[in-house]
Amino acid sequence: MAEETAQPRRRRVDAQRNVDALLEAAKAVFAASGVDAPVREIADRAGVGVGTLYRHFPERSDLVKAVLEREIDACADAGPALSAEHAPGEALVLWLGRYTELLGAKRGLANALHSGEPTLEALRAYFFERMSPTLEALLDAAAANGEVRDDVTTRDLLSAVAKLCMPVPGEGPESSRRMVALLIEGLRRT
Amino acid sequence: MAEETAQPRRRRVDAQRNVDALLEAAKAVFAASGVDAPVREIADRAGVGVGTLYRHFPERSDLVKAVLEREIDACADAGPALSAEHAPGEALVLWLGRYTELLGAKRGLANALHSGEPTLEALRAYFFERMSPTLEALLDAAAANGEVRDDVTTRDLLSAVAKLCMPVPGEGPESSRRMVALLIEGLRRT
DNA sequence: AAGCATACGGAACATTGTTCCGGATCACCA
DNA sequence: TGGTGATCCGGAACAATGTTCCGTATGCTT
Numbered sequence: 001m002a003e004e005t006a007q008p009r010r011r012r013v014d015a016q017r018n019v020d021a022l023l024e025a026a027k028a029v030f031a032a033s034g035v036d037a038p039v040r041e042i043a044d045r046a047g048v049g050v051g052t053l054y055r056h057f058p059e060r061s062d063l064v065k066a067v068l069e070r071e072i073d074a075c076a077d078a079g080p081a082l083s084a085e086h087a088p089g090e091a092l093v094l095w096l097g098r099y100t101e102l103l104g105a106k107r108g109l110a111n112a113l114h115s116g117e118p119t120l121e122a123l124r125a126y127f128f129e130r131m132s133p134t135l136e137a138l139l140d141a142a143a144a145n146g147e148v149r150d151d152v153t154t155r156d157l158l159s160a161v162a163k164l165c166m167p168v169p170g171e172g173p174e175s176s177r178r179m180v181a182l183l184i185e186g187l188r189r190t
Numbered sequence: 191m192a193e194e195t196a197q198p199r200r201r202r203v204d205a206q207r208n209v210d211a212l213l214e215a216a217k218a219v220f221a222a223s224g225v226d227a228p229v230r231e232i233a234d235r236a237g238v239g240v241g242t243l244y245r246h247f248p249e250r251s252d253l254v255k256a257v258l259e260r261e262i263d264a265c266a267d268a269g270p271a272l273s274a275e276h277a278p279g280e281a282l283v284l285w286l287g288r289y290t291e292l293l294g295a296k297r298g299l300a301n302a303l304h305s306g307e308p309t310l311e312a313l314r315a316y317f318f319e320r321m322s323p324t325l326e327a328l329l330d331a332a333a334a335n336g337e338v339r340d341d342v343t344t345r346d347l348l349s350a351v352a353k354l355c356m357p358v359p360g361e362g363p364e365s366s367r368r369m370v371a372l373l374i375e376g377l378r379r380t
Numbered sequence: 381a382a383g384c385a386t387a388c389g390g391a392a393c394a395t396t397g398t399t400c401c402g403g404a405t406c407a408c409c410a
Numbered sequence: 411t412g413g414t415g416a417t418c419c420g421g422a423a424c425a426a427t428g429t430t431c432c433g434t435a436t437g438c439t440t
Contacts, residue, residue, distance in 0.1 A: 186376030
C-alpha cells in the first residue's frame, strides 16, 4: 500500500514532467502578465505544444485553478489556528488580513474571481466553497461575543473584501488595505 | 453665430445619422450583453458596416465612453444640489447612494472601470476626473462638520464603492448596496 | 450638373481560445 | 529483452473578435 493501487496504468513519466513544467510556467506567466496571458505563451515557456497543455488542462481556467488552489487552501485552513490562539474578534480581523494579503499578492486571483468569463466559474465556486466555512466560523464567534454586528453575511463579506482587493492600474495594495480597514470599521458593533 | 463656425465643412447628414444609430445600438447592446459585446453586433444592430463604426469611434472604448459619458456627468453634477439642500453628512450619504445606483444600473460601467484593458484607460480617467471634485467637496464638508472621519481620501472612497458595485454572477445589486452601507458605517466618525 | 472631399461596406488581417489527429513514446507482459 | 497497445505529443486548423484597408458610393459646394 505504498502507492495508489488504482487499476489503470501509472501515468507516464513524460506526461507528469510536462504537467509540472506547465504548472511552473503558468505560475510565472500569471505572475508576470496576469491570468489573461495567452495560452500559447505558457505552452512555449513550458516547452510543449498547446495540444499537450489542453490534454492536461481542458480549459484555461483549469490551469488557473490548479495554480491557485494550493494558496486558496492554505488561507482557508489558517482560520481554525487563528481562532484557537486569539479572541474571536481579533481572530476575525487577523484572518481578514491574511485573506487580503492573499488577494493582493496573487495579482491574478482577484481578477479571476471577477472576470465575467464563464470558464472561470469553477474557480469562483471553489474559492467561495473553500473560504465560506472558515469565515463563517470566525464571524459567528465574533458576533456571538458581541464584538461585531450580526447582520452581515459571510458571503457579502468575502465578496466585499475580494472586490476591494481588485488591482487597478494606478493603485497599489496599500490602497486595498486602507479600504478593507474602513470596511472592518463598519463591521464593528455599533 | 448660430452654428459652430469651425473651418472644415459641416459633417455630412448621413454620417450624423449613423453616429446616432451607433450610439443607440451600443447603448442597447451594452445594457443587454455588457461592455464586452462584440463590435460587429453593434454595427449590425445599427445597420452599418464595421468600417463605419471604426470611422466614428476609432476604438471600442471610444464607443463605450460616448455611451456612458452623459450619465457620468449627470451623477457628478448632482453633488452641489444635494449639498445645498441637506446637511453635509446627509448630502454625502445621499450622493454616495446616487453614485452606487449609477454603477449598479449601468452594468457595464463598473466592469469597464476595472477591466484591465488599456484601451479603457481613457474612460477610467474621465470617470475619476469628473467624480473627484464632487466627492471631494462633499467629503470635506462632512469632515469639517465632524460627521465623518477625515483620514479617508476621495480617491479611495470613489474607488472602493466602484469596486463594491462590480457585478458578479450570482449577486444582485442588493448585495452591492449592503456592502456600500457597511463601508459607510466605517466612514462615520468613531 | 460636375467635381471632390467625405463616408460607407465588408473583406482581410492579427490575436487568442480550443479542437483534432497522425505519429511518437512509454508501460506492461511474455 | 522485445513486442504491442494504450497513452501522449505537436502543431496545424478552426472559431470568435478587435482592427485596418481600400474600392466604391454619396452628399456638399459651386
